[in-house]
Amino acid sequence: MNTIIFRTIAPFLVAIMVVFSVFVLLRGHNEPGGGFIGGLIAASAIAIYGIAAGVSEVRKALKIDPLAIAGFGLFIAGLAGLLSLGAEAPFLTGLWTYFEIGNAKVALSSVLIFDIGVYLVVLGTISAIALALEENEEGE
Amino acid sequence: METEIVKETLVLPKAMIEVATSAADWLVILPVVLALLASALLLMLRSTTRGQAVFAILVVMAIIVIEVQLLLKILELGPQSMTMGKWLPPFGISFSVDVIGASFALAGAIVTLVVLLYVQADIAKREVKYGFYSLVLLMLAGVSGAFMTGDLFNLYVWFEVMLISSFGLIIMGGRKLQLDGAIKYGFLNFLATSFFLAALGFIYGLMGTLNMADIAIVAADAPAGPLAAIGALLLLAFGMKAAAFPVNAWLPASYHTPHPAVSALFGGLLTKVGVYALLRTLVVLMPSAREFLDPLITILAVATLILAPLGALSQINLRRAIGFFLIGGVGAVLAGLAMPSMRGLAGASIYVFHSMLTIAALYLVAGLIERMSGTDDTRKMGGIYNASSMMSILFLVLIFAIAGLPPFLGFWPKLLLIEAGLGQADSVLVVALVLNSFLTVIAGTRLWSHIFWRNGREGKNSEQLNDRLKPLSKKDKWFGIAPTSILVVLIVWFGLFPNSVIDASRTAAADLLYPERYIQSTGLALDVEEDDLEVSQ
Numbered sequence: 001m002n003t004i005i006f007r008t009i010a011p012f013l014v015a016i017m018v019v020f021s022v023f024v025l026l027r028g029h030n031e032p033g034g035g036f037i038g039g040l041i042a043a044s045a046i047a048i049y050g051i052a053a054g055v056s057e058v059r060k061a062l063k064i065d066p067l068a069i070a071g072f073g074l075f076i077a078g079l080a081g082l083l084s085l086g087a088e089a090p091f092l093t094g095l096w097t098y099f100e101i102g103n104a105k106v107a108l109s110s111v112l113i114f115d116i117g118v119y120l121v122v123l124g125t126i127s128a129i130a131l132a133l134e135e136n137e138e139g140e
Numbered sequence: 141m142e143t144e145i146v147k148e149t150l151v152l153p154k155a156m157i158e159v160a161t162s163a164a165d166w167l168v169i170l171p172v173v174l175a176l177l178a179s180a181l182l183l184m185l186r187s188t189t190r191g192q193a194v195f196a197i198l199v200v201m202a203i204i205v206i207e208v209q210l211l212l213k214i215l216e217l218g219p220q221s222m223t224m225g226k227w228l229p230p231f232g233i234s235f236s237v238d239v240i241g242a243s244f245a246l247a248g249a250i251v252t253l254v255v256l257l258y259v260q261a262d263i264a265k266r267e268v269k270y271g272f273y274s275l276v277l278l279m280l281a282g283v284s285g286a287f288m289t290g291d292l293f294n295l296y297v298w299f300e301v302m303l304i305s306s307f308g309l310i311i312m313g314g315r316k317l318q319l320d321g322a323i324k325y326g327f328l329n330f331l332a333t334s335f336f337l338a339a340l341g342f343i344y345g346l347m348g349t350l351n352m353a354d355i356a357i358v359a360a361d362a363p364a365g366p367l368a369a370i371g372a373l374l375l376l377a378f379g380m381k382a383a384a385f386p387v388n389a390w391l392p393a394s395y396h397t398p399h400p401a402v403s404a405l406f407g408g409l410l411t412k413v414g415v416y417a418l419l420r421t422l423v424v425l426m427p428s429a430r431e432f433l434d435p436l437i438t439i440l441a442v443a444t445l446i447l448a449p450l451g452a453l454s455q456i457n458l459r460r461a462i463g464f465f466l467i468g469g470v471g472a473v474l475a476g477l478a479m480p481s482m483r484g485l486a487g488a489s490i491y492v493f494h495s496m497l498t499i500a501a502l503y504l505v506a507g508l509i510e511r512m513s514g515t516d517d518t519r520k521m522g523g524i525y526n527a528s529s530m531m532s533i534l535f536l537v538l539i540f541a542i543a544g545l546p547p548f549l550g551f552w553p554k555l556l557l558i559e560a561g562l563g564q565a566d567s568v569l570v571v572a573l574v575l576n577s578f579l580t581v582i583a584g585t586r587l588w589s590h591i592f593w594r595n596g597r598e599g600k601n602s603e604q605l606n607d608r609l610k611p612l613s614k615k616d617k618w619f620g621i622a623p624t625s626i627l628v629v630l631i632v633w634f635g636l637f638p639n640s641v642i643d644a645s646r647t648a649a650a651d652l653l654y655p656e657r658y659i660q661s662t663g664l665a666l667d668v669e670e671d672d673l674e675v676s677q
Contacts, residue, residue, distance in 0.1 A: 071183030071274070078177040088160035090232075091169045092224045 002052070010052035017045035025119050026112075035115035039122025046123075047130040055135045066131065070124025077117025080110045157226045157663070167210040168222045168235045171203045171245060172288065175281035182274035189268040193260060196273040200253045200280065207246040207284075214242050215644060219651060219661040221290060221353075229290070229662045230351035236290030236662050239648035240489045244416055245287040247496040250630070251408040252280045254623045258504050259401040261619035262511075270312055276405065279305035283409045287416060290662060292340055292350045295417065299333055299381070306410060309402045310394065321397030328390040332380035332414075339373040346370065353659040355425045364428060371429025374421050375437070381414030382470045385444040391467060392451065396459035396516065400507020403459055407466050408500030412492050415473045419488065423480050424655045430480065438478040442572040444471030449579035453586065458506045458518050461587055462499070465542050468576055469495040472557060475569045479560045485649035487556030490641055494541070494549045494631070501627035502538045505531060508620045509591060512609055518587055522594035523606035530621055532592040534628055539584030541631050544577045548635040552642060 021041035028034030046066075050058045062069075084093035094111040178199040182192055214220055214237060223232040237245075256276065263272065282301035289295050303326075310322045344350055346366050347358040359367060376387070383391040391411070395403050422430040430437070448468035455461035469491065476488025508531060513521040525532045537548065544554035554573060561570035596606040612620065634641050651658055659665070 065186070067271075068184045068186065071180045071186075074180035075177060075184065078173060078180065082173065082177075085163065085166060088162070089226050090157065090161050090222050090224055091166070091173065093226045 007052050010048055014045045014049045017048070018042055021045065021119075021123075025115060028115060029109075029111065035118030036122055039119040040126060042119070042123045043126035043130065046127040047134070050131055050134045055131050055138060058131060062127075066124045066128035068124070070121045070128070073117045073120025073122075073124060075117070077114045077121070080113035080117060083110045083113075155228055155231060157223060157228055157232075161222070164213075165220070165222055167206055167213065168220050168237055168288065169224075170206050171210075171249070172235075172281050172285045174199060174203055174206070175277050175284060179274045179277035179281060182277065183271060186269060186271050186274065189265050192268055192273045193256070193263075196277060197253065197256050199277065200249055200256060203280070203284070204246065204249045204253060207242060207249055210237065211239070211242040211246055211644075214239055215647060218657045221661040221663070223662065229664055230349045230354040233294050234290035234351055234353070234662050235288050236353060236658060237288045238651045238658050238661075239644055240416065240419070240492075240652065241287045243489075243493055243644060243648070244412060244496070245284045247493050248283045248287070248409050248412075249280065251496055251500040251627070252276060252405065254500065254504070254627055255401045255405050255408075257623035258404070258507075258619060259399070261616050267312055271308065272312060275305045275308040275312075279309065279405065279409065283413055286413045290352045292343065292352060292355070292421075296333070296336055296340060299336065299413070302410060302413065303329055303333065306406060309405070310398045312402065313399065315397075318397045321394035324390045325394035328380060328387070332377045332387075335373055335377035335380070339370050339377060342366065342370050342373070351662070351664075352420065352425060353655070353662040353664050356655050356659055357664065359426050359428070364432070367426055367429045368432040371422060371426050371433055372436075375418065375433060378414045378418045378421070379440065382411045382418065382473075383414075383467050384440055384470050384474055385447055385467070388444070388448075388467050388470075392455075392460045392463035395463045395466075396457055400459070400503055400510065403462075404500040404503035404507070407462070407503050408496045411466060411470060412496055415470060415492055418477055419473075419485070419652065422477060423485065423652045424658065427480075430477070434478060437474060438566075438569060441471050441474035441478050442568055444468065444474060445572040445576040446471075446579070449576060449583050452583040453579065456518050457516050458509060458521070458587065458591070459503065459516060461518070461583065462502050462506055465502070465580060465584070466495070466499050468580060469499065469542070471576065472554065472573065475557055475573060476560070478569060479557070479564055479566055480653065481560050481563060482646065482649045482653065483556050483563060484560035485652050486642070486645035487553045487560060489648045489652075490549075490556065490645045491553035493641070494553055494634075497627050497631055498538055498541045498550060501534070501624050501631070502542065504620070504624045504627075505535050505538060508612065508616065508624070509535075511616065511620075512612060513606075514608060514610065518590045519598045520608065521591040521606075522598065522602065523596045523609055525592040526595070527609050527611055528621075532588070534621070534624060535592065536588055537628055537632065539581070539588060541635070543580040543584060545581070546635070547632070549631045549638070549641070551635060552638045556642075556645075 021038040024033040024041060025035055025038030046058060081092040083095055087095055094109055096107060096109045098105055098107050219236060219238040221234055221236040223229050223234045225232050279302055282298045282305060285298035286295055289298060307326060310325060311318050346362055347355055349355055349358060380387040395406055445468060448464045448471060452461045452464035472491050473488045476484045509521060509524060510516050512524060541548035541550040544550045554577060558570050558573055594602050596602055596604045
């Protein structure tokens, strides 16, 4: 697996995949996509980087423990649900605000915060598992 | 022509909740949300070990306060519901809490608090970094969610949450024995969850809904054959989760392997969720399936009641023996399930409450005994009476409570169950219940005499002092015996003054047998379809 072609191409591939995962996350509300699949794409980017550059390199690049990322995701997803307490609505009710930047109308919602939380949970857990598996292989 | 008429008169049923939700309604969901958020926060801050314990204990205390308020509210006003995201049930996922849900969740939170205090005596920094507190809170979230949810698929999700967190807890420490236990535990629980998932598919295919209140309405008109098959599948799945005979082997093979505090947490919380799910699905949702399965449930109850204490009698490993006591309790609840009268269900629901507190306390005492004697072999534990009389009292009280002797909490559910059996002339179950108490006393006092009554070492050397015993340190006394005593005090207190518990259990049994109030709390009414018809005409 660890050929020079792969090692050269990997960083570019990883960058494209991470950007694409964010794009998939953001378009996910009404079109195919969303936090879960976006998180999977980002986690596979991290796994690819792990294969190419080694696990310790990835951990250095991430700076944060992947499981901490997952914890943060779960935390903000829960907070997004709690927002509806102020709106006299049940837990996890979607709240929307709209504002305009120039000619574009931008919709912001608690659903998006929840989805970002899902993205981070999936990214964190899957990359933690992937890195642990790759670490085992390196050890052998 | 016809289609035009339909167009004119078509009135879509409402899909959204239009009433404002007051902050007081949030009591239903807050215990789960708080535990989940706190668990996430602790997972994030895993590497900073300081303050984690205090934070976790404070969160669990807050959850207890909320659950007490919720229970009082339910006792006063009836079952409470909240449906997420403003969607009307059955579209939205409901949390519907009645008396048994709230009281079991409360008992679970109390056990968790006691375990968190207990563990302060010997938790290592490495275990905090591993994420112990985060996992405990995650498990509490899963257990409370399972007790409180009003949606079957959501129940499955909480089962998964419990499974994930219990996996992390059972292998904490990483000894070979623990991995062996974890594999048995994990494999059989995965299998049970898969059966449950298959049953969910059948339920959705048959009734088109997974909302519990909605199922309770629809199941009345569902065909009997498929319903009975679903009931049997659920009985197998939850029976495995609850460790009922003959699918109980995983429990004594795994529960003695982790840290004693983790054993207490598992013994107090996990099997009870399986038992609760049996009561909820077979009594409330599909009473006709339960009736069909009644002879089978009776056989399972009798076998579990009698074989479990016999298993305990043959054990020389202390915590394995306690595992068998735990299984015997599952038999008592199954006996209640086989006699779904007011008394039988009241007895079963108090039994679960009692068993959560008692089994957890028993595992905690066992942990202290193992710490003192440095072994898990009851033959080598002799002489602890001299070393710590307090522990011998705690142990004996708990054994009597498990066996159902007065004046402890365990007596009342047994009494109610036996009364229920006599009322129905179900003599087999009555005999099995009495025999279970009898055998449990024998097995328990055998352990007690080995560990406490015998002065010293095993066999002929019983008069020789057991020099392997290490006295408990001050820390062990404060964080070991004191929290366990809280549970024992609760057991004795409710045993001496059982009125509040028995009153609550009557309400619980009535809500299980006649779920109208439960259904109405979600906003579904039994005659919804007729109302819609009137509007459209």
